[in-house]
Amino acid sequence: MNTHDLPPELLRDLEGAVAFRLFADQDEPTLTVSEQIASRVGERILSGQLAPGARIGEQELADEFKVSRGPVREALRILEREGLATLLARRGAIVTDLSAQELSELLDIRAGLFEVAVRKLMAQPSAQLLPLMRAGTERLQTLAGQDGAGELYAQTTYRLLILVARLTGNRRLQRMLTSISLQTLRYSKLGLSSVARRQRSVSLWQQAIVALEAGDADRVVQLTRQRIEESAQEAVQQLDLKGKP
Structure with a gap:
């Protein structure tokens, strides 16, 4: 061969x-709202659109995706689990430094x-x-x-x-x-x-x-x-x- x-x-x-995204082995319709948000933001981090140390605005994402802050917080926890975001007490989330x-x-x-x-x-x-x-x-x-x-x-x-x-x-x-x-x-x-x-x-x-x-x-x-x-x-x-x- x-x-x-x-x-x-x-x-x-x-x-x-x-397609560099989280949940690459799943179809988009099967993802929860939080997973879809995490996937989209993850793409921005991996592409360099969001640089290391950049702030990830919780309210900005909620406004962009037209959801409450609850699903956004869960999306940020997913990104933290995958090593792409760091959650800081009382300071919100940032892109994980290299x-x-x-x-x-x-x-x-x-x-x-x-x-x-x-x-x-x-x-x-x-x-x-x-x-x-x-x-x-x-x-x-x-x-x-x-x-x-x-x-x-x-x-x-x-x-x-x-x-x-x-x-x-x-x-x-x-x-x-x-x-x-x-x-x-x-x-x-x-x-x-x-x-x-x-x-x-x-x-x-x-x-x-x-x-x-x-x-x-x-x-x-x-x-x-x-x-x-x-x-x-x-x-x-x-x-x-x-x-x-």
Whole structure:
């Protein structure tokens, strides 16, 4: 099976527009009012429309969505649970700041969850895994050398990880990986902002495909952790630079 043999819906999900939102595995009509508000505000945070530290106005959201403040408060609690907002006593809500400590914690969890997905897929192989990885890596290679493509590269990486998790058939694992990947997305954009970092990243993806073809699960896991750690180091450096006067 080559990349052209991927099911149309899988290829579309990989190459199409990426909807970064909470509850990505649910249809909008099934969400509560609070969940819909959390989803919309979460998109603004993940896209950078709401910057780290920005105030999230409770009354402003209630006016915008034409609801009472009750559903808005619940939406803010959802965003806090997902690590996108911080609720401050008597001061309201703000977009969660980016920090090296949070990044380290999130990436430890993400790497562990992805290892579970990889080992499960290699123990119970999916015929779609290698074609998906090849198609995704080809897309990443195209973006790696393009100036200003860091955000698109990070988005494609996010989508590829989620689609790999989907192939496991474990919906709980998919939801957990989706949630943790959303929380790390803002950091991924920093860690993949340079051409050199993206080219290094895609090289590790390509090596992982070779390891997959050889059935070497340990090597795939090692390369995944290496790729995540190297991007994290770059993100921390970028955070340090942003913090300097």
